[in-house]
Amino acid sequence: MNFKITLLPGDGIGPEVIAEAVRALETIARKYDHTFDFQERLMGGCSIDKYGSSLTDETLADCQSSDAVLLGAVGGPKWDDPNAKDRPERGLLALRKGLGVFANLRPVKVHPALVDASPLKPERLGGVDILVVRELTGGLYFGQPKMREMKDGCERAVDTLEYFDYEIRRVMELAFDLARGRRKKVTSVDKANVLESSRLWRQTASSIGTENPDIELEHTLVDTASMKLITAPASFDVVVTENMFGDILTDEASVLAGSMGMLPSAGLGEAGSRSDGEARMGLYEPIHGSAPDIAGRGVANPIGTILSAAMMLRHSFKLESEACSIESAVEQTVTGGARTADLGGKLTTRQMTDEIIKRIEES
Numbered sequence: 001m002n003f004k005i006t007l008l009p010g011d012g013i014g015p016e017v018i019a020e021a022v023r024a025l026e027t028i029a030r031k032y033d034h035t036f037d038f039q040e041r042l043m044g045g046c047s048i049d050k051y052g053s054s055l056t057d058e059t060l061a062d063c064q065s066s067d068a069v070l071l072g073a074v075g076g077p078k079w080d081d082p083n084a085k086d087r088p089e090r091g092l093l094a095l096r097k098g099l100g101v102f103a104n105l106r107p108v109k110v111h112p113a114l115v116d117a118s119p120l121k122p123e124r125l126g127g128v129d130i131l132v133v134r135e136l137t138g139g140l141y142f143g144q145p146k147m148r149e150m151k152d153g154c155e156r157a158v159d160t161l162e163y164f165d166y167e168i169r170r171v172m173e174l175a176f177d178l179a180r181g182r183r184k185k186v187t188s189v190d191k192a193n194v195l196e197s198s199r200l201w202r203q204t205a206s207s208i209g210t211e212n213p214d215i216e217l218e219h220t221l222v223d224t225a226s227m228k229l230i231t232a233p234a235s236f237d238v239v240v241t242e243n244m245f246g247d248i249l250t251d252e253a254s255v256l257a258g259s260m261g262m263l264p265s266a267g268l269g270e271a272g273s274r275s276d277g278e279a280r281m282g283l284y285e286p287i288h289g290s291a292p293d294i295a296g297r298g299v300a301n302p303i304g305t306i307l308s309a310a311m312m313l314r315h316s317f318k319l320e321s322e323a324c325s326i327e328s329a330v331e332q333t334v335t336g337g338a339r340t341a342d343l344g345g346k347l348t349t350r351q352m353t354d355e356i357i358k359r360i361e362e363s
Contacts, residue, residue: 002035003317006066008059008095010044011079011088012290013300014072020302020353021070021309027357028313028322039066043095044074044088044290054091060098063283068316069099070309071285076292096136101267101283103171104134104246105178105311108233108253108263113335117258117343120230127234128256131182133175134246136267138167139197141243163197163242168204174268175240176212182237185216189225189241189249201242222249229253250287259342260288261301264308266315282316284308294341298348301340303330306356329359 007022009015022038029036041059048054054074063069074088081087110118110128118125143160150156172188179186188205190198202219209217220228222245228235229249233256241249254260267283286304294300307330314323333355339345340352347355 001317001319002037003067004037004039004065005312006063006069007038007040008043008063008069008071009040010072010074010290011046011076012073012292012295014044014074014290016072016295016298016300016349017286017302017305018070018072020349021305023353024306024326024357024360025309027360028325031325031360032319032322034319034322043071043091045076045079047091048079048086048088052086054086054088055094055098060095063095063099068282068284068312069095070305070312071095071283072305073286073288073290075290076295093141096267096283097142099267099281099283100137100269101281102135102137102167102270103174103268104132104136105266105268105315106132106134106246106250106253106263106287108132108250108256110256110258111262111331111334113337114258114262114343118256120233120256124231124233125256129182130233130236130253130256131178131238132246132250132253133171133178133238133240134250135163135167135171135240135242137243138163139243161195161197161244163200165200165204168201169208170270172205172208172240175238176208176215179215179238180212184214185218185237187218187220187225187236187239189220189222189239189245191222191245192219193221197242205240225249226252229256254287259301261286261304261340261342262307263287263304264306264311266308266311268315280315282312284312284316298350299341300349301342302349302353303334303340303356306330306353325360325363326356328363329356332359 009018108130110125115122140159140161143162148157190201192198192202269281310323310326313319338355
């Protein structure tokens with residue numbers, strides 16, 4: 001089969017980890033007789049430097065015409081001026097909106113061999129296998145009005161937290177569908193004791209829970225959820241929440257796995273948004289940032305990006321065996337003791353990928 005993939009390496013370590021994910025995908029293509037047509041475009045700080053825009057119309061159009069998009073990371077101190085008209089993160093938000101990817105899937109699974117890499121006590125990490133589903137195109141990041149102004153002699157800033165019921169419903173329905181293939185439990189996270197948007201969120205979640213009686217639904221306030229992620233993480237199965245809460249909680253959850261470099265993510269659009277039946281448009285990226293302090297040194301952990309490529313195979317291309325091949329190879333590699341610097345080891349970015357590719361080829 002033939003698939004068109006747009007690569008957005010971005011800034012910092014982004015180009016390094018994207019290059020390794022491409023090597024893994026090329027190995028899959030040879031093994032399973034697929035063709036992946038890669039096209040590389042600029043986005044983020046590097047795009048600001050060259051084009052004066054973090055995401056050009058041309059790059060967005062190229063992404064929209066692809067079967068999926070694989071992103072590295074964006075941002076860095078060079079573009080951190082809060083008064084700048086454009087910043088790398090604006091390009092990322094515009095890309096998500098432009099692709100219509102409304103749900104961000106972030107799996108958090110603790111490898112037994114990496115228990116000691118987490119700051120948590122080992123007894124808290126047994127059985128941790130969480131899938132966070134974060135709403136991606138609504139909430140504070142996109143609500144209007146959004147502005148800064150002078151009022152009564154003081155500077156005033158406004159961000160609007162806005163959700164429509166249909167935005168909540170579609171991400172909630174996806175969470176329930178995903179839970180059906182796991183342990184059949186959904187935890188909906190909100191702040192319904194304070195926020196009107198969260199009361200709509202809880203109301204909608206309850207309605208969908210009634211429509212899916214085979215799935216256990218629990219409602220949890222975000223402050224309680226943040227505590228339980230550390231004290232009882234194995235109690236979660238699928239966690240679904242709004243945009244900002246999901247952004248914060250998934251970074252917290254990353255410490256369970258020992259390193260942010262281990263964790264992938266998938267931003268998914270509506271089912272059937274691709275030509276192949278239930279296939280979805282997807283934006284795939286590791287959850288880590290651009291890590292400018294280690295950029296160019298060849299020591300970044302490529303696993304989060306390689307696992308993001310596996311999620312792309314599963315969700316946008318419907319290639320389950322191929323996705324499992326990558327995931328199994330990563331599992332075997334980590335179990336075998338391969339470690340990059342973030343995990344206390346000495347392997348380079350490329351050497352870690354070499355170990356993973358060897359196991360893909362051997363399986």
